[in-house]
Amino acid sequence: MPTALSVVCFSDFMTYRTHHCGALRKADSGSRVTLCGWVDSRRDHGGVVFIDLRDRNGITQVVFRPEEHAEAASAAHGLRVEDVVQVSGSVAPRLTGTENTKLATGEIEIVADTLVILNKADVLPFPLDEDSVNEDLRLEHRYLDLRRPAMVRNLTVRHKVVKTTRDYFDRQGFLEIETPVLSKSTPEGAREFLVPSRIFPGSFYALSQSPQQYKQLLMVAGLERYFQIAKCFRDEDPRADRITELTQVDLEASFITQEDIIELIEGLLVEIFREVRGVEIPRPFLRMTYQEAMNRYGSDKPDRRFGLELITLDEVFKASEFKVFRGALDNGGTVKAINAKGFAGITTGQIEGLTELAKQYGAKGLAFIKVENGEWKSPIAKFLTDAEKQALVSELGIEEGDLILFGAGDWETVCNVLGRIRLRVAELQKLITDPNALEFLWVVEFPLLAYNAEEQKWNAVHHPFTRPHADDVALIDAGEYGKVRAQAYDVVLNGVEIGGGSIRIHESDLQAKLFEVLGISPEKQQLLFPHLLKAFRFGAPPHGGVALGVDRLVMLAVGTENIRDVVAFPKNNRGEDLMMSSPTPAEPRQLRELGIQVARKA
RNA sequence: GGAGUCUUAGCUCAAUCGGUUAGAGCGCUGCCCUGUCACGGCAGAGGUUGCGGGUUCGAGCCCCGUAGACUCCGCCA
Structure with missing residues (x-):
């Protein structure tokens, strides 16, 4: 059955609206206004009808009174949530006692005389005013999800972060320069997305996982101060705070020291958090x-919003009879502990959970002491001498009600295990009391290289272009790779790495030496990085830089734990775009052009 | 590549020890309602309990398989 369509036409001489929905105040009373927006809610009393009208800027209550404007009121009875409407009327102070303090516009309402329905809306697949909705549904209908005020706020904060960044670096004399997205594949680093070349069948671009090499070459070019809001692509498995398409504030400068860069980035972060x-x-x-x-x-x-620090106990147990601790020390390892003040009341289930966590990160178990009623309740207490107990009391400040958790083994494992335990205990004890706390810090003097036992080779901790600490270059020649410190630095906020960078190698011989340590032969270097090694021969200035993760920064600024909440159109955990349904199989014709044959999945 | 948790109405969840016709709130449909803002009242529709198999007199619940979601390990220079 054909239905009559009523099409509303606007001429160039008309305006859709005079104000946004968050604009009007008591002082506007009496003026005639026109608003456009979505019906956020409808309260129909049979006679008088109230509409909350929503646009990006806010919500304004509209009242329809049948005795004053019968036609508009009768049309208002038919409105449904999310219909798009235009309302004209006069601004009036609300009746005494009916003001709504929850709304910025809550002192006034629009007494509507005209209602134009610009577009009707079907019933939505999920409610917009509920927080816990299946994320698949939200992603599939992202254009609806983004209507929610919280999402509008997230995108607004993101905009402000990026705008503040651009303004700041502009003032500091940096040039924003775009680098290619279609780049060259490099063996180091994250797994890349490959893009086939049509003109060179069988050859591929890689989507840039970071502009690293380009920005160093910009320094060789003499651009001196470069920055970019750069899209980076990494085909790695997901986490709650990771995403395959990420955005970085990318930066590189010449004739600059670590100190200069730290100062520059602190200045930026101060401005960003002042702004947002x-x-x-x-x-x-x-x-x-x-x-x-x-x-x-x-x-x-480190998350410095709470204490619960690790205490080293090597001195206490170096001659201990307790085999587990003594053995760890005899093997060149360490013994550490944390004192969870007042957590002796931990449940057996929680202790089991912590033990499970410790094992997950490589510990054999989790020794503990509960101090209850003046007694040390612990499976290990009987192995400890009175002197050792006394030393523990003074080292750890043990008091009634405390829970002590131990780690023993090689240094890295013990640190890592107790570090994770520390975070979990803080969560269980609810030690983060101030939700607005912002604990920034720099971590410096990272090791340059780390040995990968599985691959049986040394890998770069930061990346292969990182400059060794000036005092440690001799250690490279001596083959003591594990002791070499890097001129690398991370900036951390509330236990999240929000950025990192380094001073780079700018000499071709030093770079070649590092490549060699990393197991990249001279022949392979010439295959993979000829441009870089060659460029460094023609007068490369000393340089360094840093990259900040915009997505993570915005997450922390708005206080969400889901990275997808700060991206307009994010892919899901498996890299799918549920709204657009990508990726999809390619047309046979496209594959033929590219010279690609798809192997059937086994 | 591996581990854990989860999957019940459009949405969010419940269903006791394996026991009769799988419930609630919100939403939706219809009617009523003139000052609400979580409006209210009455009535109603809505389910292959992800899918497949098994155990049992009987399965939303137990077992096996499978798919998907989330979180984590590996990985992320």
Whole structure:
């Protein structure tokens, strides 16, 4: 059955609206206005009808009174949530006692005389006012999900972060320069997305996982100060705070020291948080070496919103009879512990959970002491001498009601295990009391290289272009790779690495030497990085840089734990775009053009 | 590549020890309602309990397989 369509036409001489839905106040009373937006809710009393009208800027209540404007009121009875309408009327102070303090516009309402329905809406697949909705549904209908005020706010914060960044670097004399997205595949680093070349069948581009090499070459080019809001692509398995298509504030500068870069980035972060949170972050940020961060927090990205620090107990147990601790020390390892103050009441289930966590990160078990009623309740207490117990009391400040958790083994495993335990205990004890806390710090003096036992080779901790610490270059020649410190630095906020960078190698011979340590032969270097090694021969300035993760930064600024909440059109956990249904199989014709044959999945 | 948790109405969830016709709130449909803002009242529709198999007199619940979701390990220079 054909239905009559009523088409509303607007001429160039008309305006859709005079105000946004968050604009009107008591002072506007009496003026005639026109608003456009979505029906956020409808309260139909049979006679008088109320509409909450929503646009990006806010919500305004519209009232339809049948005795004053019968036609508009009768049309309002038919409205449904999310219909798009235009309302004209006069601004009036609300009747005494009916003001709504929850709305910025809550002192007024629009007494409507005209209602134009611009477009009707079907019933939505999910409610917009509910927080816990199946994420697949939200992603499939992202254009609806983004109508929710929380999402509008997230995207607004993201915009402000990026705009503040551009303004800041512009003032600092940086040039925003775009680098290619279609790039060259490199063996180091993240798995890349490959893009086939039509003109060179069998050859592939790689989507840039970071502009690293381009920005260094911009320094060779003499651009001196470069930055970019760069899209990076990494085909790695997902996590809650990772995404395959990420955005970085990418930066590189010449004739610059680590100190200069730290100062520059602190200045940027101060401005960003002033702009989006209205807070003044104190400077300078705390500094900590990698060594200290691991020793005290068991992490290279310490969360300093709470204490619960790791205490080293090597001295206490170096001559102990307790085999587990003594054995770890005799093998060149360490013994550490944390004191969870007042957590002796931990349940058996929680202890089991912590033990499980410790095992997951490589511990054999989790020794503990509960101090209850003046007694040490512990499976290991009987192995400890009175002197050792006394030493523990003074080292750990043990008091009634405390829970002590131990780690023993090689240094890295112990740090890592207790670092994870520390975070979980803080969660269980609810130690983060201030939801607005912002604990920034720099972690410096990262190791340059780390040995990968599985691959039986040395890998770059940061990346292969990172400059060794000036004092440690001799250690490379001596083959003591594990002791070499890097001129690399991470900036950490509330236990999240929000950025990192390094001073780079700018000499071709030093770069070649590092490649060799990393197991990249001279022949392979010429195959993979000829441009870089060649460029360094023609007068490359000393340079360095840093990259900040925009997605993570915005997550922290808005306080969400889901990275997809700060991206307009994110892919799901498997890299699918549920709204557009990508990826999809290619047309046979496209594959033929590219010279590609798809092997059937076994 | 591996581990854990989960999957019940459009949405969010419940269903006792394996026991009769799988419930609630919101939403939806219809009617009523003139100051609400979580409006209210009455009535109603809506289910292959992800899918497949098994155990049992009887399965949403137990077992096996499978698909999907989320989180984590590996991985992410």
